Amino acid sequence: MSTTASIASTPEPPYTAVIFTSLRTPGDQGYARMSARMEQLARRQPGFLGIDSAREGAGITVSYWSDDDAAAAWKQVHEHVVAQRRGRDVWYADYVVRVATVTRAYGPDGAR
Amino acid sequence: MSTTASIASTPEPPYTAVIFTSLRTPGDQGYARMSARMEQLARRQPGFLGIDSAREGAGITVSYWSDDDAAAAWKQVHEHVVAQRRGRDVWYADYVVRVATVTRAYGPDGAR
Numbered sequence: 001m002s003t004t005a006s007i008a009s010t011p012e013p014p015y016t017a018v019i020f021t022s023l024r025t026p027g028d029q030g031y032a033r034m035s036a037r038m039e040q041l042a043r044r045q046p047g048f049l050g051i052d053s054a055r056e057g058a059g060i061t062v063s064y065w066s067d068d069d070a071a072a073a074w075k076q077v078h079e080h081v082v083a084q085r086r087g088r089d090v091w092y093a094d095y096v097v098r099v100a101t102v103t104r105a106y107g108p109d110g111a112r
Numbered sequence: 113m114s115t116t117a118s119i120a121s122t123p124e125p126p127y128t129a130v131i132f133t134s135l136r137t138p139g140d141q142g143y144a145r146m147s148a149r150m151e152q153l154a155r156r157q158p159g160f161l162g163i164d165s166a167r168e169g170a171g172i173t174v175s176y177w178s179d180d181d182a183a184a185a186w187k188q189v190h191e192h193v194v195a196q197r198r199g200r201d202v203w204y205a206d207y208v209v210r211v212a213t214v215t216r217a218y219g220p221d222g223a224r
Contacts, residue, residue, distance in 0.1 A: 017129070095220060105209065106209055
C-alpha cells in the first residue's frame with residue numbers, strides 16, 4: 001500500500017474495520033505494484049470508507065467499510081482473490097486479518 | 113512504540129481492538145522515550161492481549177484487549193493520561209482513536 005500522510009476520514013460509527021497485519025518475505029517480487037493496484041481497486045468498491053497503511057518491520061493496513069457485507073464483498077473481488085492467493089504463496093511470511101466493528105471514534109477535539 | 117518484527121498473537125474473538133492512527137509533529141521532543149514506556153506499561157495492564165505498531169508517514173498502533181472495559185481502564189491509567197495530554201499538546205499534529213470489537217480473525221491457515 002502507498003504511504004498515507006493523512007488519516008482516513010470516516011463517518012460516525014458503527015462501521016467495519018479490516019485490520020491486516022503482515023510480515024513480508026524478502027524482495028519485492030511484484031509486491032509494490034500489486035499493493036498500489038489493490039488500494040486503487042479497493043477505493044472503487046461499494047461501501048469503501050477509507051484506508052490507512054504503514055510498514056515498519058510488520059505492516060499494518062486498516063481498511064474501513066460501511067458494514068461487514070461490504071468488507072466481505074471486497075474479499076471476493078476476482079483480482080483481489082488472485083492477489084490474496086499470491087500473498088499466501090509469495091509475498092507474506094505470515095499475516096492475520098481481523099474483522100472488527102468500530103463502535104467509537106474520537107480525535108483530539110472529540111468525536112470523529 | 114517499538115517496531116514489532118512479529119504479529120500480535122490473540123485469543124479467539126471476540127475481543128477489543130483500539131486502533132490509534134496518528135500524524136507526528138516534527139522532532140522527537142521526548143516522544144520515543146514516552147512511546148517505549150507506554151508500550152511497556154500497557155503490557156502490564158489487566159486484559160492486555162497484544163500490540164502491533166508501525167509508522168511510515170502516518171503511524172498506526174493497534175492494541176488488543178480482553179474487552180472494552182479493559183481498554184477503557186488503560187485509557188485512565190495516570191501515567192497514560194499524562195502522556196495523552198502531552199500527545200495532544202506536543203507530539204501529534206492529528207490523531208484518531210477507534211475502539212472496535214473484533215468478531216473474526218484468520219491467517220493463511222485459517223482461524224487465528
